Amino acid sequence: MGKSRKSRGVSESSNSVEKDEVVMSLIETTLRERLGQCSLPPEICGFEKERRELLDLIKRTVTSGESNSVLVIGPRGSGKSMLIKSVLKELLQITEIKDNLLQVHLNGLLQTDDKIALKEITRQLHLENTVGDKVFGSFAETLQFLLQALKSGSQSSKPILFVLEEFDLFAFHRNQTLLYNLFDISQSAQTPICVLGITCRLDVIELLEKRVKSRFSHRQLHMFNSLKFDEYQHLFTVLLSLQEDFPDQKVATNWNKHIKELSEDKSVVDILQRQYEYSKDVRSLQQLMMYPVCRLGEENQQLKAAHFQESLKLLTTDSKASMLHGVSILELCLIISMKHLGDIYDGEPFNFEMVYKEYQKFAQRRSSMQVFDKAVVLKAFEHLIALELVRPMDSSGGTKVQKEYRLMSLLIHPSQILTALQKYPNCPTEISQWASCALAV
């Protein structure tokens, strides 16, 4: 980009400025889209074995009519859905498969019970025409119809691919009817179907009922983040680079060169290292890159290491400490009293009266402190409860016991309080002294 800016200085034509802006916004759009949730990355790092296995499996279902079931297990953000999407993309380029394969995508978050799931299956298989208004018939009817349609087929009929995302949530449906029927069809030689379950729970097999489990093929694909740091670094470059299909190739080469330089910049490497130690998943890397990419614009035409730094700061701020920064001094005093109560009584729950007494002991000893009424202190205490920094032990509020005597526990670690105190604006010295010496009453 530096080069193009220079050339703009020479030519001074408004045309090139305009073009520059267009290209810039095109880069921005491309990168933003790539970091969002619905696009495939240009290149997949790792997972060659898993990819081959999946590709093979689906191909076998489509071409030779065999039924399969497989579970893809891996932590959040490790690229399970991405892998399946890219496998499907590749498969659909073969015309024979494209014409033959029917796909049904289900998600445990959307199809929260089997009835909704069935409706969705009929919709995605375009069976509404055949069922007519029967889509809205009873559950048993729809199921029967669907099963008939599926079972009447033989090995030569059109294969169906079922992709079940958040597979573990389907296991919480009543009787696991849907899973049972899907696996049952995949076991008996009827319509060839391939059931792909995607989940992040390692114990997902334990969730299945016995009859469901016995019909499942127990084929599992584990996708663990086994990225080395240099691969991680490579991924960083890949995600930010422009592809060959970018219209202005000259700009693209310049841009990619700049990204290459950036990825070797010491401060960027340092940031990446820290993020890598925190979590290896790709999604958190994408989140790290989102802010710098969003900062791109007319006045800021290149990615800068400083923006990555800002982004890391945005991601790693201690939210409780920043909430503590905003409480009033009275509330801060109450938190310190609670901390002391925790020290004295060894983490036992406390009630408002005890906190108030502790606060009073402190406030009266210091003549300079303003001593507040009990009611004002209670208001501050209730604000802390509303912020969920303090939690009642039993959730049943109301008539059981007066609010002064409800047992509470503090949800802030003592070290968090001490660090927050150091950053607190205009903190009176006596309060910070009081906070640091626990037992000097």
Place this chain on the structure above:
Amino acid sequence: MDITAIPCRQKQVAVLKDLFGKPHQHTVPSLFIYGHTSTGKTLVVNTLLRTLKLPHAVVNCVECYNQRFLFEHILNTISGNSETITDTDNVIKCDNMNDFIRLLRQIVGEQGLDSQTLYIVFDKAERLRDMESNILPAFLRLQELSALNVCVLLVSEIVWEKYRFGSGFCEPLVIHFPDYSKEELVQIICQDCPPEYPEGFYNMYVNLVLSIFHYACRNLKELRHLVSLNFKKYIQPVSTGEASLNDTKKLWKNIEPHLKKALHTLYLREVSSSQWERYQYDLETTDSVALQGLSHRSHVELPFYSKYLLIAAYLASYNPAKSDRKFFAKHSGKGNKKTQQIKKSERTSNHMLGPKPFPLDRLMAIFYSIVDGRVAPTANIFMQITSLVSLHFLGHAVGEDQIEQPKYKCLVSLEFIKAVARTVNFDVLRYLYDFV
């Protein structure tokens, strides 16, 4: 309100503007905005979306307390018929997430919004946690699930860590709205300075109010309310001619006790704002006016025996059972020495730990020993106990047999019981273990 007119939030506005980008560009799938009460979270988000003219739907999660209301509100807002619901047939109906996504795509297609980012703002997002467990994860993944260019914004007071549950979900980008510093608070409140007074004068007044309240309260709305209500009292010496605008000391002397009083009454909502205004008006015209707060009115009329029953219940709740002999038996001198031997510091006061449950028998025994004359244990007396329970003066202790051995707790405060005892000329403090 214009986005540039929001004071002290330039940095946050800039960050949000950067993240939103141009309307056709994708943005972050989800944003989580948190900060203290009244730090301008909702104001900034709403104003920004309105001034940039972006298609958006704002949902208050307190209003839409179940998923059906939530979905229908969003869909109807986006489809643009929320203002003109005259024809109930046009209202979109939707009761599950699956239909919501399907309808959302349909509406976005119909309205021609697919070339722009659609924003869905959830205000008071902490309520989403109490809904069905699939709601929050699904909205955080909305961009992927619907394959649309949508961005979900969650606005909340609670930190993000408290939202996580189950096997986790797509993490949003977290943005913190920091609290206003004292100077910023003064700057913001000074914006509504009445035009007939100079700005410096009003600034001074706001500083005075903050010097009283800032220790206990950082809530901008609350402070603003207090500032506006007390201004009349502050300028009263000026309007009567006793002081000029520069007589800072005199004005301070005049307002300080008034503000201190406001801390105990107005700030706690003991008196309402209209009562407070009336009180200020009365102060100007007449000399002495009494201000009756809510807690002053908590005096209740009870039947004679109910009062004694309540006192007996209070004594039973806050005294240990083994001290009963000392207080209520006719001839006891022996126990006194023993209690004196217990060091004062070793006893944790019962008034700190709260009321203890007691059986009905103990209540009746204490009742008979404190009430003068003979009272027959009629159904009436027992009725009065249950009516005290239904008035929430007593509470049932949990898990006990209701008829055979009922146990109760006394749920009234010491002030209240003192007031009740005074009406029957009974000295409660003499009988309370913590105070002898």
